[in-house]
Amino acid sequence: MLGIKAALAAGVKWRRQPKMVGNWKNLENISPFLLQRCCFTNLLPPGRLYRKNPVYNFLRSRERALRRLFRTYWRRRALWQRDCQIHCTMNKFIRPGLKETIAVQKSDVERLKNEINSTDKKGESTYIKEFLKEYRSHAQTSTYDNLYRRCKTADIIWVGDYHANPASQHFLIRLLKALRRSEKPMILGMEMVYRKNQGILEQWLDGTVSEKEFLKRIRYDLEWGYDWEDYRAIFLTAKSLRIAVKGLDCGLRKDLRKIRKRDLCVATNIIEIIQRNSQAQLFIFFGESHLAESHLPGKVRRALKDLGQTLEDVVIVQNMDSIYWNLMRENHRAEVVQIEPGKFCVFNSTPLEKYRSYEQAILRWRHQDEDHPEA
Numbered sequence: 001m002l003g004i005k006a007a008l009a010a011g012v013k014w015r016r017q018p019k020m021v022g023n024w025k026n027l028e029n030i031s032p033f034l035l036q037r038c039c040f041t042n043l044l045p046p047g048r049l050y051r052k053n054p055v056y057n058f059l060r061s062r063e064r065a066l067r068r069l070f071r072t073y074w075r076r077r078a079l080w081q082r083d084c085q086i087h088c089t090m091n092k093f094i095r096p097g098l099k100e101t102i103a104v105q106k107s108d109v110e111r112l113k114n115e116i117n118s119t120d121k122k123g124e125s126t127y128i129k130e131f132l133k134e135y136r137s138h139a140q141t142s143t144y145d146n147l148y149r150r151c152k153t154a155d156i157i158w159v160g161d162y163h164a165n166p167a168s169q170h171f172l173i174r175l176l177k178a179l180r181r182s183e184k185p186m187i188l189g190m191e192m193v194y195r196k197n198q199g200i201l202e203q204w205l206d207g208t209v210s211e212k213e214f215l216k217r218i219r220y221d222l223e224w225g226y227d228w229e230d231y232r233a234i235f236l237t238a239k240s241l242r243i244a245v246k247g248l249d250c251g252l253r254k255d256l257r258k259i260r261k262r263d264l265c266v267a268t269n270i271i272e273i274i275q276r277n278s279q280a281q282l283f284i285f286f287g288e289s290h291l292a293e294s295h296l297p298g299k300v301r302r303a304l305k306d307l308g309q310t311l312e313d314v315v316i317v318q319n320m321d322s323i324y325w326n327l328m329r330e331n332h333r334a335e336v337v338q339i340e341p342g343k344f345c346v347f348n349s350t351p352l353e354k355y356r357s358y359e360q361a362i363l364r365w366r367h368q369d370e371d372h373p374e375a
Contacts, residue, residue, distance in 0.1 A: 003191055063230070073364045102328050105352065111320070112355045119362055127259050131292040136322035138345065141334040146315070147344050148178050153283060155295055155311035156274075158316055160288030161191065164361040168318050169230040169347040172285055173237045175316075185280040186243045187273060189288060192224045192231060193247030195269050205239050223253065225365060246273055248284070263290060267299040274304070274311070288317050315343045 122128060151157050159175065162168045180186065193201055197218045204214035211232075215221075220228060238245050248266035252258040266286075274282065290296045297315060304311055323345055327334055336346050347359075 031207045039370045109351045128289045131289040134292050135320045138337040142336040142338045154314040156313035157283045158315045160291045163226045164358040180241045187280045189246045189248040189284045198247045
């Protein structure tokens, strides 16, 4: 009986000092010895009857709460110290003047992005935010040789296209030339050509129809509108390397609200190509925002799994802003980084060059609309 009275007295005494427990600053002064003294159930004599005693249960719950609070504080304090150490380490190796240079470049890029977003609202969509969230950091730097070796063993190679940036199309040409040495048949799937226009595409590549007729039949300026010369170089390179070219895109291109349905339709087209050409290596050149895990690659992977197939794939994106700024802060000049196994990012232009190319495309479209308002 004396033990219970002593426990009650200790409990009342502890409850009269809530500030010591509730205030995070005061928790630094709590030592393990003090925590041991706050374990009120140690004052109770041992026995099974106390498990059903309400006094025992109350004191036991208070003890557990204090232990949780104590552990949480030190865990958060350790994480805070680690973040501070990482921040100090990163800033320590940034050479003088580099921080100011990065700040100026980022401000120019943000200003340009704001001007673009005032015209094109797609950048604010959840679909694009999902993609940007997935490709905002990297695991390690890499090289083109490592990238090529990884691609040679892959069955599907996804290449992200920033349509307005010519460097994106030039990288695909470089990749096709580097990997064409293998004897494996290759197929190139293009977003810019609808699947329904596959016939006229093959006629143009065979020389049956003229380039002008081909562009007119696929309504290139209205349906796509980006600089034709850069995409023309891709088709001619594929023709010279004897790589088959397939149109992949479906309708719904203009409606961002139906972009997930569009992905599902494109994934179906890709599965059909894989089933008809099981021995071929497939290159898919599609808009970068479609290459998030939950977008096109994930849909194709799940569809193949349902069919009992497992194919190895590689995803390559280009010129991601967040990774570029991280490399600049670390004073790295890497051309290729590995985001995670099977995912790479290559750099062939700066964020400023990337967004300026899109700004130029918008201005060109605006002038075309002024010159041909009836279109």
